[in-house]
Amino acid sequence: MARIHRPQPTALICGISGQDGAYLAAHLLDQGYRVVGTSRNPATCDRRGLAALGLERRVAIKALDPSDLEATGALLEAIRPDELYNLSGQSSIALSFEQPAVTFQSIAGVTVNLLEAVRVTRLPTRLFFAGSTAMYGDNGGEPVDESTAIRPSDPYAQAKAAAFAQVIQYRRLHGVWACTGILSNHESPLRAERFVTQKITAAACRIAAGVTEPLALGDLSVERDWGWAPEYVVAMHAMLQTERPEDLVLATGVSVALEAFVAEAFACVGLDWRRHVVCDERLLRRDEVRRLRADPGRAAERLGWRAETTIGEVARKMVEARLFRDQATVRRAA
Incomplete structure (x- = not known):
């Protein structure tokens, strides 16, 4: 799918109120993007992360229930984003044991809806999904990489694995430009205290x-493998700038x-x-x-990216x- 280069590209971020969403918005604004985020209710959207970075007036927040496929497609048609970042979903492993259904829907269900909306609208939108090295489960202490077998051991990891599989399927069967960043733990002052x-x-x-x-x-x-979140969003953006979509492990390697x-x-x-x-x-x-443990060697090779903190x-x-x-x-x- 040929990419249309516009004077000011547009990025749509699902999960903009979280740690990664705020830092990604900051990075994209620095790159000259128009940044739009989504929230089920923009009036009550938690903007503390954006405010901490001085961004609350620099991004637009649009109403979206990502479980509503028709509404998702309509928003894509209205915004016509060059890039779509899915950083949303229940993100606590501990809570996933208490709320497995909510966790699965918020991660896997939403990801399928976003992929399907891109497919149906036929827009040249590139999609990034935030996966997790937790998908690999217990690998006996050996470093995991893109070829490691998926063995999720908790509801959160299972939901991430299911969404990861859907990204691969839509890419192969439908030609959707989509990739997964397989993220190790990455932290910052914007982390909620439940982490x-x-x-x-x-x-x-x-x-x-x-x-x-x-x-x-x-x-x-x-x-x-704990890294610094502001570095990881740089890799997320870089993954959507490559010629072909590829899933990559993003980690420090330590x-x-x-x-x-x-x-x-x-x-x-x-x-x-x-x-x-x-x-x-x-x-x-x-x-x-x-x-x-995680091996980020392929990300270094493909993107020239390395976590340094x-x-x-x-x-x-x-x-x-x-x-x-x-x-x-x-x-x-x-």
Whole structure:
């Protein structure tokens, strides 16, 4: 499918209110794009991430229920986006056990609707789907790459795997220009506190400020590949600039134990984490993948992209942002 180059390309972001959506919007605006986001109700859309980056007045938010195929097609016809980014969906593994149906619909169901809308409208829109290395499940600690067998072990990963399969099917059978970024964990100050990295960051700052309640965590020995979210959205955009669509693993290539992130975060505020963290067996996750490693070699080869921010730098940036935010809150209350 030939690409039409317009003076100002348009990007449509489903999931613009989340961490990745906000950073992607910032990157695309810097590249000269017109950026449009979607929300079921624009009037109540959570714009805190956009506001934190100074973008709330630079993007348009359109009403869309992505489970409504007819409405999705109509919005595509109206906006005619050059690029469509699907970053939406329930994103908590823990919550996916409690809400498996909601998780599946919000990820796999919405992805199929977006793919079908692109197919039916016959627009030359290129689609990016945010997949996850969680799809690979337990690979025995060996690095996963694009050829690794998919073995999802939780409802969230199963939904991502189903959506990933649909992207491949629409690409092969219908010629839709679509690809999946298979993302490892990537963090930032825009993470909600329900995510463990922000939970740790917030607790370290609170304890440094005098709160005595310890931080309760589950298994600190689990290993993940943690990166810096603003770098990952650059790769998302780059994937839609290639001649042909290709699914790529996006990761740092380095996995560390959760304990390392905890230690770094507490060290940033001058604390020994071992004095302030307790293990709570109620927080242990069933079917937890012990060690998840990823090989981003193909992304480096195809895109020239490499994640550069280390886990220590991620922790430091998140702590610094949290301290600044907490201090600003105190100043406003004074």
